[in-house]
Amino acid sequence: GEDVEQSLFLSVREGDSSVINCTYTDSSSTYLYWYKQEPGAGLQLLTYIFSNMDMKQDQRLTVLLNKKDKHLSLRIADTQTGDSAIYFCAESADTGRRALTFGSGTRLQVQP
Amino acid sequence: DADVTQTPRNRITKTGKRIMLECSQTKGHDRMYWYRQDPGLGLQLIYYSFDVKDINKGEISDGYSVSRQAQAKFSLSLESAIPNQTALYFCATSGPSTDTQYFGPGTRLTVL
Numbered sequence: 001g002e003d004v005e006q007s008l009f010l011s012v013r014e015g016d017s018s019v020i021n022c023t024y025t026d027s028s029s030t031y032l033y034w035y036k037q038e039p040g041a042g043l044q045l046l047t048y049i050f051s052n053m054d055m056k057q058d059q060r061l062t063v064l065l066n067k068k069d070k071h072l073s074l075r076i077a078d079t080q081t082g083d084s085a086i087y088f089c090a091e092s093a094d095t096g097r098r099a100l101t102f103g104s105g106t107r108l109q110v111q112p
Numbered sequence: 113d114a115d116v117t118q119t120p121r122n123r124i125t126k127t128g129k130r131i132m133l134e135c136s137q138t139k140g141h142d143r144m145y146w147y148r149q150d151p152g153l154g155l156q157l158i159y160y161s162f163d164v165k166d167i168n169k170g171e172i173s174d175g176y177s178v179s180r181q182a183q184a185k186f187s188l189s190l191e192s193a194i195p196n197q198t199a200l201y202f203c204a205t206s207g208p209s210t211d212t213q214y215f216g217p218g219t220r221l222t223v224l
Contacts, residue, residue, distance in 0.1 A: 004154070031211055042116075042202060043155075043215040088154060092211035099145060099170065100213055102154035 006089055006103035013111050018076040020106045022089030025070060029091040032065060033100065034074045037086045046074070046087075076108075084110045115139045116216040118203050124222045131190045133219050135203030142208060144186040146170075146178060149200040149218075158201075161186055193223040 003025045012018045024032070030051050035043040049056045049063045049072075056063045062075040076083055086107050090100040116137045125131055135144065142163050147155040157170030159178040167180055175197060177189045190197055200220050204213040 008152070033212070035215075042217040043204075045212060045214065048212060090154075099157050099160055100155075100211065104152060104154045 004089055004091055004101050004103040006087075006106045008104065009107050009109070011109045011111060012079050014079060014081055016079055018074075018079045018083070018108055018110075020074045020076075020087050020089075020108065022072040022074075022103055023070055024072065024089070024091045024101075026091060026093045026101070027070065028093050031092040032063075032072050033088075033090040033092070034061075034063065035088040035090060035102075037088065037105070039085075043088065079108075079110050081110045081112060084108055116203060116205055116214055118201075118216040118219050120219060121217065122220045124224065125193055126224050127194055129193050129223075131193050131221065133188045133201055133203075133221070135186045135188070135216055137184050137203075137205045137214075137216075139205055139207070139214060140183075141205040141214075142183065143206045144180070145204040145206075145213065146176075146186070146188045147202045147204065148172065149202060155202065158188065190221075190223075193221075195223045197221065198223045 006022045033048040034046040036046050037043050047058050060077045064073045086105040088105045089103040119134045145160045146158040149155050156172050158176050161167045161180045164180050179187050200218050202218045203216040206213045
């Protein structure tokens with residue numbers, strides 16, 4: 001079955017880079033996503049990468065995909081206190097239900 | 113205005129009560145989903161619907177039912193609420209050509 005794993009917690013200082021890691025098991029994943037959840041809010045789509053790409057950059061965000069190792073990472077450059085949130089990795093496999101499988105989320109704490 | 117709305121945002125109820133959570137979307141998407149989020153866990157899929165006449169069970173459908181009243185509306189019911197259904201519930205939608213999902217703000221349900 002599909003499984004997505006993330007570390008639970010990451011603490012960085014303001015201005016540093018943050019790297020949040022994710023591993024997945026389904027080799028048929030077509031898209032991989034990063035969502036952000038701020039306290040009391042829903043999930044906000046940050047970015048996504050198609051499985052035939054190995055990197056995608058969007059302003060301060062860089063997504064790296066190692067398909068061989070089934071490893072996805074999200075790098076946030078110049079991390080700000082407003083980046084403090086829970087970050088979820090999710091995959092979309094080529095299954096009939098077209099639903100996403102989510103990791104348990106990584107809580108990013110940015111210290112001033 | 114938000115593209116995906118959920119009502120109520122918060123609800124406290126008692127064991128054995130029937131509860132309905134509602135979701136509406138203005139994105140014109142055919143696919144709609146209900147997820148449940150428990151603390152420290154990712155999102156688990158309860159039910160999903162590809163159109164008004166197509167409703168499918170997800171991973172944790174026991175104790176829940178759904179109704180797709182129209183393309184834009186998808187409601188989740190707990191026929192007889194129990195305390196372990198206390199959680200944050202999210203509705204999501206996605207379009208025909210992508211698996212990218214857009215989430216509502218969530219409903220926090222507490223069952224006493």
